[in-house]
Amino acid sequence: QVQLVESGGGLVKAGDSLRLSCAASRRTFRPYAMGWFRQTPGKERDFVATITWIDTNIYYADSVKGRFTISRDNAKNTVYLQMNSLKPEDTAVYYCAATDTTATTTAQGYSYWGQGTQVTVSS
Helix, strand or coil: CCCEEEECCEEEECCCCEEEEEEECCCCCCCCEEEEEEECCCCCCEEEEEEECCCCCEEECCCCCCCEEEEEEHHHCEEEEEECCCCHHHCEEEEEEEECCCCCCCHHHCCEEECCEEEEEEC
16 A cells, blocks of 8 residues: 655745645555646646656646646655746645556546645735
C-alpha cells in the first residue's frame, strides 16, 4: 500500500506563489507518472500537470501553462508543483496522484491519490 502525502497549500493573494509537495510513503515505489489535479465544490477533478518518472515527459493543462511547473525528485520519491502568478480561479483542493500505466490527463487513469490540500487565492 502506498500513501501520497501532500503539503504546501494555503491562502495567498493574486499574483503570489506557492509550492506544493507530494511524497510517496514507500521508498521502493516507482510509478510510471505522478501528477496533480484540482477540484472545486460540485465540479469534476480537473487535470493540472503530470510528469513521467523515467524520461521526464511533462504535460500541463492549458490554464496553467507558463505559470505552473511540475518537477520530481526521484531520490525522495517526491513530486512538486510550483505555482506562480496565482489567480483567484486557481482556488481549489489540489490532489496528488500516481499511475503505474501511462501519463494520462484523466483522473480515471490514476490509481493512487493523496488526501488533497487546499489552495485559496484571494483577489
